[in-house]
Amino acid sequence: MSVHTEEIVLLNAADEAIGTAPKLASHHRDTPYHLAFSCYVVAPDGRVLITRRALSKKTFPGVWTGSCCGHPAPGEGLRDAVLRRLGTELGLVADTLTPVLPRFRYRAVAEDGTLEYERCPVVRATVTDTTAKPEPDEVEDAEWWTWEECLALAGRPESSPWYRFQLAELEPLGAPMDWPDAGTEGLPPALAW
Template sequence: MSTEKMILVDSQDRPIGEGEKIATHLEGLLHRAFSVFIFNPAGELLLQRRAKSKYHSGGLWANTCCGHPRPGETSVDGARRRLKEEMGFDCALLPVGNITYRVAVSPTMVEHEFDHLYIGLFSGQPRANPAEVESWQWLRLESIQRQLARRPETFAAWFITIMEKSRSLRPESWHNQLLSSVS
């Protein structure tokens, strides 16, 4: 994993180089990322609890999947790759915007990301990879917001940040966007 390369970017998401994954997080360098939010037809969002063995944020709840495109890989292709690797399925993804944030994910690591946000619709059962995902659940956004307010320490720092910063992107409308895109 320490030799996995990430795309370093400027504040406008223009590539400025490559960095090794661990070093990039230790130094808090701005890099390209993606976050995937998968809904079922009932409008529930698929959350995952990260495997405890992950190099940071193990055991915390987060969005369906997230990660970093590899050099030469588009963000949407990276998002679909990680969705398969983490949750065991693939589906069409729609872009819904992007946000930039910088959050500490451990005493020594920082996620400083230009994050591309994608949504998708899936009605099957995930086949989560136990090396990546400890458990998963479908929840309505209102329930997630209540849990974030009551027990923020059980969620990954970037998920909290995305949910706070994406209010201008109206995540409550994402499910309707998905339904209208397939009709």
């Protein structure tokens, strides 16, 4: 599936699917509320893969953020969506996936006025093989950072708004390998595990 044909799942206020729309055409100053996810990849030594979005991205180009993010395709479960994006965006294979912030949602406006408005469950992925192969159309740079470095990034303007919001909720949970499994009950009705 190319970025030009990718569809997003539109949501109502109860987080139920109400339709689909083309991904690229839907992101603008009045972006509809839709389904997404964020993933933090954690190495065996506890470091986290932090990425910088490609400079060619339509929304929030060049900002530093978590390991990967994306949009579940219509009918695609969260687990499959995360595994798909880890493979295509970073060339990584997850050993485990754990929902850590299943209820996360946010709204943020980019400098150019583009709105992001997403129900965006957050997942931790663990990997044994830490050799990332970033897809240049998606990722400008990818680096393994300590948790302390990740926390420091949340205080800097070059980080994505959703990263800052997520870190505010993740920091109280402790180090990434200690984040508890939040279960799947908090996922939106529109999204299966």
